[in-house]
Amino acid sequence: MQLTRRTLIAEMVDAGSGAVIRSPIDVRTDPLTGHSSRILPHRGLMPANDFDLEALARKSEPSCPFCGERIMTLTPKLTPAIHPDGRIVAGEAVLFPNLHAYSSHSCVSVSSPRRHCLPLGEMTERLVADNLSTQVQHARAVIASDPASCWASINANHMLPSGSSLFHPHLQGVVDAEPTTQQRLLSAVAAPRFADYLETERRLGERWLGDTGRVQWLVSFAPIAPAELRAFVPGVASPEQLDDDLIAEAAHGLTVALHAYAAMGYESFNLAIYGAPPATGGYVLNLRLAARSNLRPLYRSDSTFLERLHWEGAVDLAPEDVAARISDSFRR
Numbered sequence: 445m446q447l448t449r450r451t452l453i454a455e456m457v458d459a460g461s462g463a464v465i466r467s468p469i470d471v472r473t474d475p476l477t478g479h480s481s482r483i484l485p486h487r488g489l490m491p492a493n494d495f496d497l498e499a500l501a502r503k504s505e506p507s508c509p510f511c512g513e514r515i516m517t518l519t520p521k522l523t524p525a526i527h528p529d530g531r532i533v534a535g536e537a538v539l540f541p542n543l544h545a546y547s548s549h550s551c552v553s554v555s556s557p558r559r560h561c562l563p564l565g566e567m568t569e570r571l572v573a574d575n576l577s578t579q580v581q582h583a584r585a586v587i588a589s590d591p592a593s594c595w596a597s598i599n600a601n602h603m604l605p606s607g608s609s610l611f612h613p614h615l616q617g618v619v620d621a622e623p624t625t626q627q628r629l630l631s632a633v634a635a636p637r638f639a640d641y642l643e644t645e646r647r648l649g650e651r652w653l654g655d656t657g658r659v660q661w662l663v664s665f666a667p668i669a670p671a672e673l674r675a676f677v678p679g680v681a682s683p684e685q686l687d688d689d690l691i692a693e694a695a696h697g698l699t700v701a702l703h704a705y706a707a708m709g710y711e712s713f714n715l716a717i718y719g720a721p722p723a724t725g726g727y728v729l730n731l732r733l734a735a736r737s738n739l740r741p742l743y744r745s746d747s748t749f750l751e752r753l754h755w756e757g758a759v760d761l762a763p764e765d766v767a768a769r770i771s772d773s774f775r776r
């Protein structure tokens with residue numbers, strides 16, 4: 445596979461010296477969906493966190509609906525057709541319907557009602573695996589009771605800049621009869637292309653993070669968002685097909701990745717695990733994990749007219765630099 449990139453040059457004249465300034469823009473095309481992305485010269489667009497998250501935690505905790513016993517009275521319950529208990533519990537994680545639904549089956553799963561504040565560096569494999577497990581159980585239950593709702597995804601908005609309205613760490617599941625735009629684009633990728641992409645990145649090595657057994661991790665060649673990582677699970681089409689071993693393996697990789705974000709100074713992220721209908725032959729379950737701007741007063745959003753309205757990534761963190769900074773974490 446040939447990974448497509450070309451360099452555009454912006455020319456301008458320095459107002460003081462009169463010298464010509466040339467600025468390169470590395471435009472890349474994603475090998476799976478064809479979307480394009482601009483890698484800009486580094487200019488510090490994603491500063492490290494300097495916000496007092498614990499102070500905000502103390503302020504938001506007294507009214508948090510996901511904290512302690514409140515979760516059992518302030519959150520809705522699943523219909524009996526989906527789950528007889530109304531909520532799905534695994535370890536400390538608790539799943540319930542999203543009061544503000546995004547789809548016909550829209551759920552929220554809280555990592556732990558006891559952990560209102562969970563900096564990324566303190567995320568544990570156990571918490572991530574248990575939370576993923578509630579989502580997998582939910583997708584499985586929905587698809588069993590409503591087979592037309594066969595498009596499942598597991599997602600996260602973590603911290604306000606990512607779109608989260610609640611401080612308390614949680615995942616969100618969407619199971620629907622309709623794919624999202626990205627699910628539609630990814631499910632249209634010819635099966636050999638996934639293998640070709642993974643083989644190419646493994647051989648090139650500069651964005652390859654590692655193979656944890658059945659899950660393969662790399663840094664996006666053409667990222668939509670800053671420090672974007674991708675993972676692929678060959679042989680699995682939908683999250684509902686993840687068994688306990690694969691959940692544990694995915695949780696391990698996600699925890700390593702989130703700790704790496706913490707080490708880079710990031711505390712906000714988005715996650716999407718893009719499922720296709722379970723019977724989709726050749727589809728490779730895959731995820732994107734993206735860092736978002738840190739919380740701070742008068743902060744700059746990392747999402748601009750390019751991402752929102754042109755569907756074009758624009759980042760000043762070169763994917764190869766991201767890989768160089770975090771690949772050791774995956775090799776440990």
Ligand SMILES: [Zn+2]
Pocket residue numbers: 505508509510511559560612
């Ligand atoms: Zn809380």
